[in-house]
Amino acid sequence: MSGSLDVRKFLWQQEESVSRPGPAVPAQRSGEPSRISAEQVHRARMAVARGALDAEDCRALLEMLGLVPDAEGVPPVRR
Numbered sequence: 001m002s003g004s005l006d007v008r009k010f011l012w013q014q015e016e017s018v019s020r021p022g023p024a025v026p027a028q029r030s031g032e033p034s035r036i037s038a039e040q041v042h043r044a045r046m047a048v049a050r051g052a053l054d055a056e057d058c059r060a061l062l063e064m065l066g067l068v069p070d071a072e073g074v075p076p077v078r079r
Helices: 002-017 038-051 053-065
Strands: none
Touching: 002 038, 002 053, 038 053
């Protein structure tokens, strides 16, 4: 059980650094390719955390998937 607690603490720290906006009305689609929203990134992080063995495993998986924020607070998957 301590592994899942470590994962939750890690995710909590990640979420504190990036504030998530509330639900928004979808924008009209343009010719621009769709971007990944902050909510999608959050859901992906939670899915990874549920499957992780411990905090280190979670961290490694998030980094591999581009879900860890960089110095500017934007995860690579959203660039």
